Amino acid sequence: MSKTDTMEVVERRGGILVHVAELRHVREFNVLLALLLVGFLISLATPYFLTTNNLMGVFRAFSLTAIMSIGMVMVIITGGIDLSVGSAMGLASLVTALAFEAGFPTGAAISAGLATGLVFGLTNGLLITAIGLPPFIATLGTLSIGRGLMYMITHGVPVTPETPEIFSVLGQGYIGPVPVPVVIMLVLMIVFAVIMLRTRFGRHVYATGGNEHAARLSGVKVNRVKLTVYVLSSTIASIAGIIGFSRYLSAEPASGFGSELDVIAAAAIGGASLAGGVGSVTGAVIGAALVGVIANGVVLLNINTYAQQAITGGVILIAVSLDVLRNRLSGGGN
Amino acid sequence: MSLFLEMHNISKTFPGVKALDHVDLKLNRGEVHALAGENGAGKSTLMKIMTGVYRADPGGSILVEGEEVTIHDPVHARSLGISIIYQELAVVNNLTVAENIFLAREPRGPTGLLDTRKMKADARAVLEELEMDIDPGAMVGRLSIGQKQMVEIARAISYESKLLIMDEPTASLSHHETQTLMRMVKRLSGQGIGVVYISHRLDEIFEISDRITVLRDGATVDTQLIENMTRDRLVLKMVDRELSELFGEHLSHASDEVLLSVRDLSLKRPTTQGARVSDVSFDLRKGEVLGFFGLVGAGRTEVMEMIFGSRPYSGEITIEGKKVEIHDPSTAIDLGIGFVTEDRQGQGLVLGMNVRENFSLTHLSDYCSFDFVRRREEKARCVDYIKSLAIKTPGTEEKVLNLSGGNQQKVVIAKWVARRPRILIVDEPTRGIDIGAKAEVHTLLNDLAAEGLSIIVVSSDLPEILAISDRVIVLREGKVTGELTRSEATQEAVMHAATG
Numbered sequence: 100m101s102k103t104d105t106m107e108v109v110e111r112r113g114g115i116l117v118h119v120a121e122l123r124h125v126r127e128f129n130v131l132l133a134l135l136l137v138g139f140l141i142s143l144a145t146p147y148f149l150t151t152n153n154l155m156g157v158f159r160a161f162s163l164t165a166i167m168s169i170g171m172v173m174v175i176i177t178g179g180i181d182l183s184v185g186s187a188m189g190l191a192s193l194v195t196a197l198a199f200e201a202g203f204p205t206g207a208a209i210s211a212g213l214a215t216g217l218v219f220g221l222t223n224g225l226l227i228t229a230i231g232l233p234p235f236i237a238t239l240g241t242l243s244i245g246r247g248l249m250y251m252i253t254h255g256v257p258v259t260p261e262t263p264e265i266f267s268v269l270g271q272g273y274i275g276p277v278p279v280p281v282v283i284m285l286v287l288m289i290v291f292a293v294i295m296l297r298t299r300f301g302r303h304v305y306a307t308g309g310n311e312h313a314a315r316l317s318g319v320k321v322n323r324v325k326l327t328v329y330v331l332s333s334t335i336a337s338i339a340g341i342i343g344f345s346r347y348l349s350a351e352p353a354s355g356f357g358s359e360l361d362v363i364a365a366a367a368i369g370g371a372s373l374a375g376g377v378g379s380v381t382g383a384v385i386g387a388a389l390v391g392v393i394a395n396g397v398v399l400l401n402i403n404t405y406a407q408q409a410i411t412g413g414v415i416l417i418a419v420s421l422d423v424l425r426n427r428l429s430g431g432g433n
Numbered sequence: 434m435s436l437f438l439e440m441h442n443i444s445k446t447f448p449g450v451k452a453l454d455h456v457d458l459k460l461n462r463g464e465v466h467a468l469a470g471e472n473g474a475g476k477s478t479l480m481k482i483m484t485g486v487y488r489a490d491p492g493g494s495i496l497v498e499g500e501e502v503t504i505h506d507p508v509h510a511r512s513l514g515i516s517i518i519y520q521e522l523a524v525v526n527n528l529t530v531a532e533n534i535f536l537a538r539e540p541r542g543p544t545g546l547l548d549t550r551k552m553k554a555d556a557r558a559v560l561e562e563l564e565m566d567i568d569p570g571a572m573v574g575r576l577s578i579g580q581k582q583m584v585e586i587a588r589a590i591s592y593e594s595k596l597l598i599m600d601e602p603t604a605s606l607s608h609h610e611t612q613t614l615m616r617m618v619k620r621l622s623g624q625g626i627g628v629v630y631i632s633h634r635l636d637e638i639f640e641i642s643d644r645i646t647v648l649r650d651g652a653t654v655d656t657q658l659i660e661n662m663t664r665d666r667l668v669l670k671m672v673d674r675e676l677s678e679l680f681g682e683h684l685s686h687a688s689d690e691v692l693l694s695v696r697d698l699s700l701k702r703p704t705t706q707g708a709r710v711s712d713v714s715f716d717l718r719k720g721e722v723l724g725f726f727g728l729v730g731a732g733r734t735e736v737m738e739m740i741f742g743s744r745p746y747s748g749e750i751t752i753e754g755k756k757v758e759i760h761d762p763s764t765a766i767d768l769g770i771g772f773v774t775e776d777r778q779g780q781g782l783v784l785g786m787n788v789r790e791n792f793s794l795t796h797l798s799d800y801c802s803f804d805f806v807r808r809r810e811e812k813a814r815c816v817d818y819i820k821s822l823a824i825k826t827p828g829t830e831e832k833v834l835n836l837s838g839g840n841q842q843k844v845v846i847a848k849w850v851a852r853r854p855r856i857l858i859v860d861e862p863t864r865g866i867d868i869g870a871k872a873e874v875h876t877l878l879n880d881l882a883a884e885g886l887s888i889i890v891v892s893s894d895l896p897e898i899l900a901i902s903d904r905v906i907v908l909r910e911g912k913v914t915g916e917l918t919r920s921e922a923t924q925e926a927v928m929h930a931a932t933g
Contacts, residue, residue, distance in 0.1 A: 297805055297806055298804045299797045299801050299804050302794070305790075306786065306794055309786055310780075310785075312779060312780050313782055315743075315762055316741075316743065316774060316780055316781075317794040318766040376783070377785065
C-alpha cells in the first residue's frame with residue numbers, strides 16, 4: 100500500500116555520512132555489529148581476548164566453517180540446502196591423504212581432493228535437477244553415503260601418510276601474523292562476494308531462489324544455476340577438507356561429521372533465509388566468526404565448555420529472530 | 434432497510450502515506466454495496482479496518498448495529514458478523530469441503546476426537562441451504578476456483594455473518610461461474626445479509642449493487658444509489674478524467690508479412706485442470722495485435738505456454754518461414770518471443786528483488802562483459818524505461834513488492850520490451866489493475882505495435898479484446914471456433930463463437 104507518486108528517479112549520492120547511514124540497511128551490518136559487541140564484552144571480561152595470538156587462533160578455528168559457509172550460503176540463496184558438506188569435506192581430506200600415501204606429488208594429491216568435492220557436488224546437483232529430488236533428501240542421502248564410504252575405506256583407522264613440507268603450509272603456515280587458512284578464507288570470501296553481487300551468475304542465483312518460476316520464464320537456466328551451486332558447495336567444502344588435513348596431517352575417519360549444522364548456522368546467522376532469495380557470502384562468514392568468537396569467549400571465561408553448544412543455539416535463535424522482527428517492522432503492511 | 438454498520442471519519446496514516454482521509458461509509462442490512470476506485474484509492478485499507486486487520490487513526494469511529502466498537506482482529510470482526518473473502522482464496526486444498534467450512538471450530542465428540550459425521554452433516558446442511566451443488570466430502574483441491582469460492586461463502590454464512598465483504602471475487606472466474614456468483618450475492622442480500630462488493634468490472638457493479646461508494650486518493654468522492662449513477666460518471670469519479678480521453682483511437686499497424694505461423698498445435702496431455710488443446714492453427718503478422726478470446730478453460734493460456742516452451746506440444750511452429758522447435762522458455766526467448774504472464778506475482782516478478790533487477794533479468798547479458806554486470810548502464814536503461822512507461826516508483830532500487838499492481842505490470846512489460854522481442858505475448862495484461870493504468874497499458878501495446886512488434890493479447894475481458902485487437906481468434910474447449918477481423922468482431926459475434 101505504498102503510494103508513490105514521484106515520477107522522477109532519485110539518484111543516490113552524497114558524502115560519506117550518507118553511505119554510513121545507508122549501511123544500516125545492509126543485512127550484514129547487523130551481524131557485524133553483533134560480532135563487535137560480543138567481542139567488546141569479552142574483551143572487558145578478559146585481557147587475553149584482544150591479543151594477536153588469541154585472535155589469530157580464533158580466526159583459524161572458525162576459518163574452515165566459514166569457508167564451507169561460503170558454498171552453503173549460495174545453495175541456500177537458491178532455496179536449497181546442502182546437508183552433505185561435512186561428508187564432502189571429510190572425503191576430500193581422506194582422498195588427499197590416500198593420494199599422498201600412494202606417492203602422488205602435492206599438486207596431484209590436492210587435485211584429487213578437489214576432484215572428490217567436484218564429483219560429490221555433481222552427484223548432488225544431478226539428483227536435484229535431473230531426477231528432481233528435494234535438496235534435503237538428496238544431500239541427506241549423499242551425506243550418509245559419504246560417511247559410510249569413509250568408514251569402509253579407513254576401517255576406522257586414521258590415514259597418516261608422509262607429506263612434503265610444502266603441503267603443511269596450507270594448514271599450518273602463516274603470512275605475517277595471519278594463518279594461511281584465514282588468508283584462503285578471506286580470498287574465497289572476496290571472490291564469491293564479488294561473484295554474487297556483480298555477475299550475471301550471482302544475479303541468477305538470487306532470482307532462482309526469489310521466484311524460480313519467474314526466473315525460468317525470464318530465460319534463466321534454473322537447473323544449470325542449481326547444478327553449479329551444489330558443485331561449488333561441495334568443491335569449496337573439499338578445500339576446507341584439504342586444509343584440515345594439512346593442519347593435522349591425519350585424515351580422521353570421522354572428520355567433518357556434524358559440521359553441516361555449524362555451517363548452516365553460520366549462513367542463517369549471517370542473514371540467509373532458508374526460503375531462498377536472501378543471504379550473502381560476507382554475512383555467512385561474519386556469522387561463522389560470531390560463533391567462533393563466542394566459542395573462544397566460553398573457553399577464556401572458563402565457562403563449562405558443554406555450555407558452548409547451548410550458547411551457540413541461543414545465538415542462532417536470537418540472531419534470526421531479530422532479523423525476522425526487523426523485516427516485519429520495516430516490511431509491514433499488506 | 435436498517436443500518437448495520439457505520440464508519441465515521443475514518444483516517445489511516447502509514448509512514449509517509451495517508452491511505453485514508455476522513456472516510457464515511459454506511460452499510461445497510463441486506464444491501465449490496467459496491468466499492469469502486471482505482472488501485473491505491475484505499476478500498477483494501479478500508480476493508481482491513483472494517484475486519485480488524487488495521488486500526489484506524491484516532492478520531493474515527495465504527496458503529497455496529499448502533500453501538501460503537503473497537504474491532505481488535507479478524508476473529509473479533511467475525512464475531513460481530515463481519516466476514517471477508519479475499520481475492521486470494523483462503524482454503525486448504527488438502528482438506529475436504531466440510532473440514533474447510535469448520536476449520537478451527539471442528540465439532541468434537543465426548544472423547545475429544547473429531548466428530549466427522551456431525552461435521553459432514555452440518556456442512557451438508559449449510560451447502561443445501563445455499564443450494565450449492567458441492568459434495569461436503571470432496572477434497573477442496575479438486576474443486577474449480579468458482580467452487581472454492583462457494584466453499585468460502587458457505588463458511589462465512591455458517592458463522593452467521595451479517596456482512597460479507599468480497600474483494601474482486603470474479604477476477605479468476607469464468608463467465609458461467611460469475612453468473613452463479615451474481616445469483617448467490619442476490620440470494621444473500623435477499624436473506625438480509627449485506628454484501629460489500631469490490632470490483633474493477635463495472636458491468637458487475639451495475640448488475641448487482643444497490644448502492645455505490647467511490648473512493649479516490651483515500652477519500653470518499655461519491656455515494657449514490659446505483660440508479661443515479663452512470664458508467665461515464667462512475668469512471669469520471671474514479672479517475673477524474675473522461676472515458677473517451679482514456680481510450681484513444683485504434684490504429685492498425687499490421688502488415689501482410691506473416692511472422693509467426695502455428696499449425697495443428699496440440700497439448701501432449703490434458704493439464705491437471707483438465708484443459709485440452711487440439712489442432713490450433715493461426716498466423717500472426719508483423720505489427721499486428723492479435724486478440725485471443727475464450728472462456729476460462731478454453732485453453733488460451735495453454736496455447737501461449739506451448740509457444741513459449743513451458744509446456745510440451747505437438748504440431749508445427751514456424752517463425753519467418755523457418756520451422757522451430759521450442760522446448761524451453763530460454764529457446765523461445767532466443768527466438769525473439771516475450772511472455773507477459775497472467776500471474777504477474779507468481780510468474781512474472783521476483784517480488785523480493787528491486788525494479789532494476791527484475792527489469793534486467795530477461796536481458797542481463799546486454800550489460801555484461803565476462804559475466805560482470807555493468808551496473809551503471811543497467812540502471813540507466815532501467816531509468817529510461819521507468820520514464821517512458823511512466824512507472825510510479827521511488828526509484829530503480831525499490832522492491833517491486835512495494836509497487837501497485839498496475840506498476841508491477843508495467844515492470845513486467847518493460848522487462849520484455851527492453852529485450853526487443855519480435856513477438857510479445859501478453860496474457861491478461863490488465864487483470865486486477867485499475868482503469869487508469871489499464872488505459873496506459875493499452876496505449877503502450879498500441880505504440881509497440883506501431884514500432885513493428887507483433888503482439889498476442891490473451892484476455893477474458895471482452896471489451897478489452899475488442900478495443901485493442903486488429904483481429905480476434907476465439908477458442909472454445911481447446912479448438913479455434915472463430916477468427917474475426919476487427920470489423921466483424923462485435924461482442925455478440927465473439928461471444929457466440931466462444932460459447933457455441
